[in-house]
Amino acid sequence: MKYFSLAILIIISFFAHSQRQVALIPYPEHIQSDSGFHDLEKLSFFYTNLEEPFLTDELNRFSRSYSTAVRISYELQNSGLEAIQDTLLLDSLGAEGYVIKITSRKISIKAATRQGIFYGLQSIKQLAAFHKQIPCMTILDRPRFTWRGSMIDLARSFYGAEYLKKHIDRMALYKMNRLHLHLTDDQGWRIEIKSWPKLTSHGSRSAVEGGNAGYMTQSEYLDLQEYAHLRNVVIIPEIDMPGHVYAALASYDELNCVDQKNINLDIQSPPDLYGGTEVGWNKLCLSNPRVYQFTGEVMRELAGITKGPYLHLGGDEIEDSLYEQFVEKADSIVRGLNKIPVGWEEVLKGEVSSELIGQFWHESLPDTVNNLWIMSLCSHFYLDHPNYSGQPHTQDWCTESIDLSDAYFDAPDHPKLMGVEAAIWTEFVHDEDKMDNLLWPRLCATSEIGWSIQTDFESFKNRLAFHADLFESMNIQYHRFESVTWK
Numbered sequence: 001m002k003y004f005s006l007a008i009l010i011i012i013s014f015f016a017h018s019q020r021q022v023a024l025i026p027y028p029e030h031i032q033s034d035s036g037f038h039d040l041e042k043l044s045f046f047y048t049n050l051e052e053p054f055l056t057d058e059l060n061r062f063s064r065s066y067s068t069a070v071r072i073s074y075e076l077q078n079s080g081l082e083a084i085q086d087t088l089l090l091d092s093l094g095a096e097g098y099v100i101k102i103t104s105r106k107i108s109i110k111a112a113t114r115q116g117i118f119y120g121l122q123s124i125k126q127l128a129a130f131h132k133q134i135p136c137m138t139i140l141d142r143p144r145f146t147w148r149g150s151m152i153d154l155a156r157s158f159y160g161a162e163y164l165k166k167h168i169d170r171m172a173l174y175k176m177n178r179l180h181l182h183l184t185d186d187q188g189w190r191i192e193i194k195s196w197p198k199l200t201s202h203g204s205r206s207a208v209e210g211g212n213a214g215y216m217t218q219s220e221y222l223d224l225q226e227y228a229h230l231r232n233v234v235i236i237p238e239i240d241m242p243g244h245v246y247a248a249l250a251s252y253d254e255l256n257c258v259d260q261k262n263i264n265l266d267i268q269s270p271p272d273l274y275g276g277t278e279v280g281w282n283k284l285c286l287s288n289p290r291v292y293q294f295t296g297e298v299m300r301e302l303a304g305i306t307k308g309p310y311l312h313l314g315g316d317e318i319e320d321s322l323y324e325q326f327v328e329k330a331d332s333i334v335r336g337l338n339k340i341p342v343g344w345e346e347v348l349k350g351e352v353s354s355e356l357i358g359q360f361w362h363e364s365l366p367d368t369v370n371n372l373w374i375m376s377l378c379s380h381f382y383l384d385h386p387n388y389s390g391q392p393h394t395q396d397w398c399t400e401s402i403d404l405s406d407a408y409f410d411a412p413d414h415p416k417l418m419g420v421e422a423a424i425w426t427e428f429v430h431d432e433d434k435m436d437n438l439l440w441p442r443l444c445a446t447s448e449i450g451w452s453i454q455t456d457f458e459s460f461k462n463r464l465a466f467h468a469d470l471f472e473s474m475n476i477q478y479h480r481f482e483s484v485t486w487k
């Protein structure tokens, strides 16, 4: 009996140990555990063949934070930390995959691209946060989807570059790579457009009641994209049209129909700004040629300052007999600027091009889609909905709550599915603590379903328990779900 309990104890501690060993989120494609440990405090050398100062600095800084004795080496060593880019690995690892080998002497990251090396480093950062001495292992890892996104609504309540940079760091640690910014809506216009200056000189001065007004200048936007790019995050700017445009209509009367018939004037009338939360009560005047000139000029200027390949044209929640015609024009304007159009699922009602990416947000998955698409179903990915029923300052029109298990929603196998994106709308989210509380840890669930080939909620929950220290080190005001046994 004594031996029996000892055996049980050994088995339990083995599992506790191996669970800790693989507490990575998102979970890698393949892990092989080996015996022994690597002591980061004894790191001797750092070697890389990367010719990129940012990533080289990151790797160097990481090793120095554990061992002050680290020396940069200009040749391969048989100990220390090494990061080797080898383009021959592209076929096996893809554009974002990596291999890590941890032995007691050496930690080696190999990848075909700088993105792969960056993700290898993120995995090592997580492991180093869980263990004083990292267990020896080999990891081979690649993402399931190319689109692992987070959307933030800056229009209802504005969040500036400082928060967005923090958010990018946090996304990157969880291997998320698309930041969609909802830049315009009824309550505010948040990006400087020099050819239409009143959009910000007037249209950015409002916000939803209790929220924050403001806007990003073009140089702040460029700087943010550079910051994001170094961390493998592509920014997707959204100008929501032809509905959700009151901030623009209040700034430029020429976008309205005669008698302003395109606005429900009982709700608000130009040039007064709007701070309420109603939707679907105004639109661009689609029979007015000036509107198409506006769309062309705004999109051209935005394309000129956007580094990534995508422009999001909105397209949600609006009824108009000319809707399809507008969307088709907007689609061709964006393609004419050499950008890939993205739109909320309604845009697929028009005869849009095959390049356009549809973003599905209604409760159900589409039966057939000819276009590439992203999954953002409100019942699983609208993180302005509560962590638990009745949580104050949240939306509940789609579902009563999005528990961690709901956020961990397995993606279907569909040849046109590009990935997932979780959205946070800010009608009731007016400060960073509230934002953090709704985003984390649910965004970790989005990250894992977007990246991992194998998913398992129980395993995810057990691993998440080890991430509290990481959240705290990044000053994330996360929600402590009671179903997680936080360590």
Ligand code: TNX
Pocket: 279, 316, 317, 344, 361, 382, 384, 395, 425, 426, 427
């Ligand atoms: C729906 S889904 C919206 C937003 C709201 C959000 C609130 C979609 C494309 N539009 O305008 O802010 O619900 O949850």
